[in-house]
Amino acid sequence: MHKHRQERVLSDTAPRGGTAAGLQRLRRWMTVLLAAILLLSVLLGIAVWKAWKPLDGSASSSASGASTGSQDSGTLPVPDNSWALTVVSPSEKISSSFQPQLTTYGSVQVDKRIVPALERMLADAKAAGYTLQVTGGYVDAQTQxxxxxxxxxxxxxxxxxxxxxxxxxxxxxxPPGGYSENQTGMAVTFPSDASFLASDGYHWLLNHCVDYGFVRRYTDDKEGRTGLQDDPSHFRYVGTYNAQTMRKLGLCLEEYVLYRHNQSVSN
Structure with missing residues (x-):
């Protein structure tokens, strides 16, 4: 009798076939899940590595392009502030030591150091569907x-x-001869007729000129500082960094040169 009861207890505690099969299936699913997690981790690691690698390469390329000034790198030449920020106005005569490096561009003369930026600006405008025509550039003192x-x-x-x-x-x-920044070769003018000034091409120029180092030089709100009346057709090269900073700070060239001076003194 006792032996019979013991056999029943052993029979009751033994795993049933259904339960064993379920545990086996659970183990298989857990194995598959762990493998999937490991695979996902590996793929994620590869994706992160690939995402960072081009950035490092492009940064090195940009640094190299900036140091060499190569046009192939897509960077514009960095201006030398001793000439790009030269101020000439009705109250400030051009220095007798300043000598523009003149070259012919289209039908006008400009300082050859601004040509790469000017060419790129006009080329990009054309690619955007707008033809910009430079109508004025360098003017010597006698003509002025x-x-x-x-x-x-x-x-x-x-x-x-x-x-x-x-x-x-x-x-x-x-302005009289000697007091016009047209003598620097860094100023260019575009058509001043009402149709061009109201055109999409002119608005493209206004929006994007600073990206190429140019600023609209004379505006109504700065007449007291520049000494010249509003002239929407007159643009001046000052260098890309300077142009973008002038726009950001809302400064004309006279104000920006003073700002730079104060910054250098304080530092």
């Missing part, structure tokens, strides 16, 4: 003085102004 005297005569004859008043007003539009 003739333009100034002509403007004085026009104010006196057509406006009935005295010579003193005509000279003052003319200087705010066409």
């Amino acid at each position: 003085e003739k333009l100034y005297q002509k403007k004085i005569q026009a104010y006196m004859q057509q406006g009935g102004k005295t010579r003193a008043v005509a000279e003052s007003e003319a200087a705010a539009v066409t």
